[in-house]
Every structure is written in C-alpha cells, then in structure tokens.
Amino acid sequence: MLNAKEIVDKMLKNDSFSSWLEINIIDLHEGYCKISLKVNESMLNGFSIAHGGISYSLADSALAFAANSYGKKAVSIETSISHIKKVNNHDTLIAETNELNKTNKTGLYSITITNQENLAVAYFKGTVYFSEKNWN
DSSP, X not given: OOOHHHHHHHHHHTOHHHHHHTOEEEEEETTEEEEEEEOOGGGBOTTSSBOHHHHHHHHHHHHHHHHHTTSEEEEEEEEXXXXXXXXXXXXXXXXXXXXXXXXXXXXXXXXXXXXXXXXXXXXXXXXXXXXXXXXX
C-alpha cells in the first residue's frame, strides 16, 4: 500500500487545478495535511481581494489530501466555509486539517485557513465518504 506522500503525489500528478493554484505541501501524514499557496493577481475578484473560491479550493485540497492519506479513496459528500477576513494579493494562505471523527465509511474534518501573519481568514468543514477502492 502507498504511504500518505505517495498518495498525494499521485493525486497532484493528475490535478491541473491544484497545479494552477501552486499548492505547496508543508506537512502530511495519515489524517492530517498542512498546505499553502501564495495569492496572485489572477486570483482576485472585482473588489481586488482574493475570490472566496481560492480559500475554499485550498481547504478542499487539504481535506482531500488528509482523507485520502489512509490509502482508501475518499470523496467529499458535504462541505462548507465561513470567510471571516479578507485576503489580499500576495498573501500566503495556509490550510491545516483537524480530523474530528473517522469511521470505516465517513470522516469529518475541520480546516483552518490562516494568512502569513497567522490570522484566521476562514473556517472550512468537510465530510468525506471512504470507498472500498484503495490507492495503489
């Protein structure tokens, strides 16, 4: 069976969107992921701040990497995000997972998204379904 890093490397190989976001892996092990990205001009909305989808996408990737790190293929079945602080051009966003509950079929995760000053900018919650398929 593949380890967490091998699984995420395999996921990233086929993930053009995460490549476009230029996601960096900071830390990764079973049930846990910490990743980052740097906001650039192409990620800004009409208010000249980061589009909410940027924080969401970073957190969604953190969820996917943490949940899949056990070796079973996992997909999200429900997610939500609360944005609490604006994100500016050139900010660095860091998403860190916290596994709240895991069963054979589902997992519940919270992800805190902070900026380079370690200030929370958003909170994300996600539930995943663990399939019977393994990463290999």
